[in-house]
Amino acid sequence: MIAWMMLAQAALLGLLGAGVTVAGIAKVRMNDWILGAAAIATLTLVVQIVASIIAPFTGSGPTGDPFEYWVYLVMAVLIPPAVALWALIDKGRWGVVALGVALMSVGVMVYRMHQIWFVQVF
Template sequence: MILGLTIAIVVVALAAGALNLVLGLLGKAPNDLSLGALALVELALIAQVVTAIVAPLVGNPPSGNPIEFWAYLIAAVVIPVLAVFWALGERNRWGTVVLGIAALAIAVMVWRMQIIWTVQLA
C-alpha cells in the first residue's frame, strides 16, 4: 500500500464521518451532501483496491497476512454501499448518523490495512 493514499483515504473518511454525524445530530435527513461524502469515500476505496492489486505485481507485497488484508478491504468496500441503502431506507436523522458511523469505521479499517501491509510479519 502507499502511505500517501492511506492517509488521504483516512482524512476523507474522517471528514465524511464528522460531516454526517454533525448533519445527523442537527436533525438533517440524508441528502446529496451526506450521500456524496460517502460516495467520495467509496471512490477512494476503489482506488485502494486497484493499488492492492497492482502493488504486489510491481514488487510491493504485504508483509502481513494477505487474506486478512483482503477481508478488511472487501468489508470496507461493502460498508458504504450498505450504509447508503440503510440511510435511503430510513430517511431521517439516524440514516445520516449511520453514514457518519460507516465513514468513521472505514477510517479505522483503512489504517489497520496499512499496518497489515507494512508492519506485520506473515
C-alpha cells in the same frame, strides 16, 4: 500499497464521517451531499483495490497477512453503500448518523489495513 495515499484516505474518511455525523445530529435528513460523501468514500476504496492489485506486481507486496488485508478491504468497500442504502430507506436523522459512524469506522479500517500491509517495516 502507497503509504501516503492510505493515510490520506483514512483522514479523509474520518473527516467525512465526522461531518456526516454532525449533520445527522443537527437533524439534517438524507440529501445529495450526504450521499455524495458515501460515494466519495466508495470511490477512494475502489482506487485502493486497484492499487492493492497492482502493488505486488511492482515488488511492494504486503508484509503482513494478505488474507486479513483483503478481508478488511472487501468489507470496507461494502459498508458505505450498504449503510447509504439503509439511510435512504430510513429517511430520518438516525440513518444519517449511522452513515457518518460507518464512514468513520471505515476510516479506522483503512488505517488498520495500513498496519497490516506495512507490518514489520516500521
